[in-house]
Amino acid sequence: MLDYILIGLVLDKKQTGYDIKKEVENSIGNFYKISYGRMYPTLKALADKGLLTMTEQMEGKRLKRYYMATEKGREVFINWLSAPIDLKASGEAQLAQIFFYGELPKEVRDIRLQEFEIYIQQALMQFEGIAKALAAEEMDEKSYYGISTLYYGLQNAHNILRWIRFIKEQKPLSEGFIRPYNED
Amino acid sequence: MLDYILIGLVLDKKQTGYDIKKEVENSIGNFYKISYGRMYPTLKALADKGLLTMTEQMEGKRLKRYYMATEKGREVFINWLSAPIDLKASGEAQLAQIFFYGELPKEVRDIRLQEFEIYIQQALMQFEGIAKALAAEEMDEKSYYGISTLYYGLQNAHNILRWIRFIKEQKPLSEGFIRPYNED
DNA sequence: CACCCCATGTAATATGTTACATGATTCT
DNA sequence: AGAATCATGTAACATATTACATGGGGTG
Numbered sequence: 001m002l003d004y005i006l007i008g009l010v011l012d013k014k015q016t017g018y019d020i021k022k023e024v025e026n027s028i029g030n031f032y033k034i035s036y037g038r039m040y041p042t043l044k045a046l047a048d049k050g051l052l053t054m055t056e057q058m059e060g061k062r063l064k065r066y067y068m069a070t071e072k073g074r075e076v077f078i079n080w081l082s083a084p085i086d087l088k089a090s091g092e093a094q095l096a097q098i099f100f101y102g103e104l105p106k107e108v109r110d111i112r113l114q115e116f117e118i119y120i121q122q123a124l125m126q127f128e129g130i131a132k133a134l135a136a137e138e139m140d141e142k143s144y145y146g147i148s149t150l151y152y153g154l155q156n157a158h159n160i161l162r163w164i165r166f167i168k169e170q171k172p173l174s175e176g177f178i179r180p181y182n183e184d
Numbered sequence: 185m186l187d188y189i190l191i192g193l194v195l196d197k198k199q200t201g202y203d204i205k206k207e208v209e210n211s212i213g214n215f216y217k218i219s220y221g222r223m224y225p226t227l228k229a230l231a232d233k234g235l236l237t238m239t240e241q242m243e244g245k246r247l248k249r250y251y252m253a254t255e256k257g258r259e260v261f262i263n264w265l266s267a268p269i270d271l272k273a274s275g276e277a278q279l280a281q282i283f284f285y286g287e288l289p290k291e292v293r294d295i296r297l298q299e300f301e302i303y304i305q306q307a308l309m310q311f312e313g314i315a316k317a318l319a320a321e322e323m324d325e326k327s328y329y330g331i332s333t334l335y336y337g338l339q340n341a342h343n344i345l346r347w348i349r350f351i352k353e354q355k356p357l358s359e360g361f362i363r364p365y366n367e368d
Numbered sequence: 369c370a371c372c373c374c375a376t377g378t379a380a381t382a383t384g385t386t387a388c389a390t391g392a393t394t395c396t
Numbered sequence: 397a398g399a400a401t402c403a404t405g406t407a408a409c410a411t412a413t414t415a416c417a418t419g420g421g422g423t424g
Contacts, residue, residue, distance in 0.1 A: 001411090002411080002412090016374095016375075016376090017375080017376075017377090018374065018375050018376080026314075027330060027334075028330070028333070030333070030334065030337045031333070031337070033274075033412090033413095035412070035413060035414080036375095036376080036377075037377085037378080037379090037412075037413060037414070037415090038411075038412055038413080040376070040377055040378090041377085041378085044377095060420070060421075061419090061420060061421090062374080062375065062376090062419090062420055062421080063375080063376075064375070064376090065375090065376080090217075090276065091276075092274065092275075092276070095333050095336065098329055098332075098333060099329060099330050099333045100329065100330070101329035102324075102325060102326035102327060102328055102329045102330060103326065130210075131357075131358070131361070134357075134358070135357075135358035139357075140286075141286060141354070142286035142287065143286060144286055144351075144354060144357075145282055145283060145284065145285035145286045145351065146211060146212070146283050146284070146286060147357060148282075148347070148350075148351045148357055149212070149214070149215070149279050149282060149283045150211070150214065151347070151357045151360075151361040152279065152343075152344070152347050153214045153215070154361060155343055155346075155347060155361060156340070156343060159336075159339055159340060159343050160336070162339075163332070163335070163336050163339060166332075167328075167329065167332045170325070170328060173315075173318075173319075173328075173331060173332055173335045174315070174318070174319035176335075177315070177335040177338060177339060185383090186383080186384085200402095200403075200404090201403080201404075201405090202402065202403050202404080217384090217385095219384070219385055219386080220403095220404080220405075221384075221385060221386070221387090221405085221406080221407090222383075222384055222385080224404070224405055224406090225405085225406090228405095244392075244393075245391090245392060245393090246391085246392055246393075246402080246403065246404090247403080247404075248403070248404090249403095249404080369424105370423105370424090371422105371423085371424090372421105372422090372423085372424105373420105373421085373422080373423100374419100374420075374421070374422095375418100375419085375420080375421105376417100376418085376419090377416100377417085377418090378415105378416080378417080379414100379415090379416080379417100380413100380414085380415085380416095381412100381413080381414080381415095382411100382412080382413070382414090383410100383411075383412070383413090384409100384410080384411070384412090385408100385409080385410070385411090386407100386408085386409080386410095387406105387407090387408085387409095388405105388406080388407080388408095389404100389405085389406080389407105390403100390404085390405090391402100391403085391404090392401100392402075392403080393400100393401080393402065393403100394399100394400080394401075394402085395398105395399085395400075395401090396397100396398090396399080396400095
């Protein structure tokens, strides 16, 4: 997965490892973390495989290595991105994929988002079934917190479903989502 | 982390690896996955360290190994659970910890949940700042999805904040959370 | 001139998945 | 009788973190 994310971040602009890490931190970083220890070797490996180009440049006395996707790299990336979202992956990995959906042709994107919506709907119904069953039972203090995480999951599924329906239509994000802090 | 989760699941009852995996799947499994490949060796290692007891039992022709926490194991577990929630960890890891909060004395629990609430509040405000800044800019189709994940993060922070405030008070879960499917 | 950010990376460690291997028991 | 589930685990692979190591450049 890191491979694809790295390629995705240098599709149209060459960047150094350091640049990439910075970009990750204030964009996809909310649900995908990157460490130098893995990023640098991976960038090198991707260049060796011919998926990225690497150009070295001295700036002052400082060596910078710029990476950018090759045609082959772009192909591999789009191939990965076009595949159905891995429904068994963590929610964070799924979001990391959707992060790049702007690169996908609308036809493919619509299909994938539709599939994903259906999957979330099913997950939500399962949560609701479990929650209803649990609501009937009595609960001691010890099990309260364990069960509360299930309710979090239920709410979260609602949340994702609302979100996915929203972005399927490409509705203006600032209208549907931003809410003043006071409300909560 | 797996160490602690395994101990936490055999605090009061002896269970086999298979039992544990089952229990994980329909409780904490929503945000913490477990695989046999790591669970069995880890259980053995924990028994070697004296944190779990292991008792073998033949049931018919089938050998079962039951694991249960020792006093030392319980101590190590509670120690871990009492520590502040790792604010740099993934949301899933954080939830996995709160899952066990019923085992914590109320005083410690209240402090940890309070710390966590403040942290989420801050994260939420950051999200809102970024979202407001972005709302002003114009956006092309390519960047729409990347930015949409940020709005998901914003909504999610709202969601967690509501949840954490709710469970801090130990309000009845079925009242605050369950909603009929149709609403969405 | 001290401190923080820029910039590259390696080595040791850790964590975890997937496929494979084996066999018993229960359900249909 | 065959399939699903119970039950244990190993080996190969994959993924990722943390600490360490090095040094340039800009700001207070």
